[in-house]
Amino acid sequence: MAVAQGDHRRARVAVGLAPPVEQWFAKAARDLPWRRVRTAYGTLVSEAMCQQTQVARAAPAWTAFMRAFPTIQALAEASEGSVLEAWRGLGYYRRARSLHAAAAEICELHGGMVPSKREALLALPGIGPYCAGAIGSIAFGKREPIVDGNVARVLMRVHGRNVDGASPAGSKWLWARAKEYVDGAKGPGIANEGLMELGATICTPVGAACARCPLRKVCVATKQGSQDRIPLPRKRAVRQVLHTHVIVARVAGHTALVRRGEQGLWAGMLFPPTVESPRAISKRAVALKFGVAQSELGGGAAFEFMTSHRAVRFRVWCASDSASRLLKKSQGSEWTWHSKAAVARASLSSAMCKVFESAKTAARARRGRVVLKAQ
Numbered sequence: 001m002a003v004a005q006g007d008h009r010r011a012r013v014a015v016g017l018a019p020p021v022e023q024w025f026a027k028a029a030r031d032l033p034w035r036r037v038r039t040a041y042g043t044l045v046s047e048a049m050c051q052q053t054q055v056a057r058a059a060p061a062w063t064a065f066m067r068a069f070p071t072i073q074a075l076a077e078a079s080e081g082s083v084l085e086a087w088r089g090l091g092y093y094r095r096a097r098s099l100h101a102a103a104a105e106i107c108e109l110h111g112g113m114v115p116s117k118r119e120a121l122l123a124l125p126g127i128g129p130y131c132a133g134a135i136g137s138i139a140f141g142k143r144e145p146i147v148d149g150n151v152a153r154v155l156m157r158v159h160g161r162n163v164d165g166a167s168p169a170g171s172k173w174l175w176a177r178a179k180e181y182v183d184g185a186k187g188p189g190i191a192n193e194g195l196m197e198l199g200a201t202i203c204t205p206v207g208a209a210c211a212r213c214p215l216r217k218v219c220v221a222t223k224q225g226s227q228d229r230i231p232l233p234r235k236r237a238v239r240q241v242l243h244t245h246v247i248v249a250r251v252a253g254h255t256a257l258v259r260r261g262e263q264g265l266w267a268g269m270l271f272p273p274t275v276e277s278p279r280a281i282s283k284r285a286v287a288l289k290f291g292v293a294q295s296e297l298g299g300g301a302a303f304e305f306m307t308s309h310r311a312v313r314f315r316v317w318c319a320s321d322s323a324s325r326l327l328k329k330s331q332g333s334e335w336t337w338h339s340k341a342a343v344a345r346a347s348l349s350s351a352m353c354k355v356f357e358s359a360k361t362a363a364r365a366r367r368g369r370v371v372l373k374a375q
């Protein structure tokens with residue numbers, strides 16, 4: 001009986017949540033480029049960009065991307081290199097490749113129109129339940145729920161409940177609340193976007209500005225004063241260490257690059273040849289792996305690069321001219337050799353930029369030593 005009463009109360013609260021958020025959002029929405037003229041294609045691009053990138057960084061990138069590929073057909077027909085180039089600075093390049101593949105599929109299977117049905121959206125590369133809900137509701141006005149980090153936090157606080165969104169039970173609870181919420185909305189797209197905006201600007205992880213919140217009258221957390229305890233802080237996953245030794249080899253101004261595998265870090269991207277291991281790697285092992293003498297590898301600059309799950313410990317080795325020529329002969333077609341301009345175009349990840357920066361510094365130092373010796 002107690003459960004049934006709780007359910008009734010929650011349902012009553014849920015029905016009343018969307019209208020105040022919609023009214024608030026009509027006045028408080030940030031001016032973002034994809035909000036000025038709404039299109040399904042523009043929404044697809046903005047949702048892909050905002051998944052793991054802050055809105056402030058995504059906004060200028062979205063404008064430039066839409067200028068480069070104004071239609072879904074233009075995106076589908078573009079080369080992968082130009083799409084990755086337009087994604088520069090946003091990181092997580094897998095999203096750009098998925099978006100490119102999704103555009104091709106939309107042109108092939110849906111006549112170049114972003115589909116509105118959830119099942120069709122979910123079948124596209126890179127589109128999960130959140131993205132399908134966002135596109136369905138924002139671009140097509142469908143009564144589709146969405147749950148992302150911002151929405152989850154607001155829903156938990158409003159209902160005064162801590163759940164683990166990563167667990168099946170927690171995820172089920174959140175999606176059920178998001179569905180109740182959007183079912184009570186006048187405009188599902190505005191309501192969903194408003195809830196995300198509320199989580200990003202008012203009900204933030206570091207503090208809830210309840211006095212300015214349109215949900216303060218019904219919010220359980222603000223009544224209980226439990227905002228700071230909902231959601232519970234997540235235990236930080238221990239980052240795995242990955243030792244990555246990189247060889248920078250150049251012949252006649254052309255640098256060796258290798259296409260990385262489809263899984264893992266910098267998946268599918270061109271990168272200088274590497275040796276990777278969870279254990280420390282010696283210079284000797286690197287030289288052995290590539291069949292060159294240790295003395296032919298200069299530099300050795302070290303830097304650490306953090307990703308969400310890994311601490312990547314780089315060492316950058318510069319092959320001498322003779323070792324580079326040897327490598328060009330001994331390594332197969334897997335290694336491709338690129339001009340300075342092509343390397344600059346391919347240097348999309350900040351890790352790769354740092355690798356080449358280290359190689360440049362090492363080359364400068366080597367030249368300095370040669371000059372000193374000559375004196």
Ligand code: SF4
Pocket residue numbers: 154157158202203204208209210211213214215216217219220221222227
């Ligand atoms: S009242 Fe406070 S805790 Fe509740 S949703 Fe609004 S900002 Fe968050």
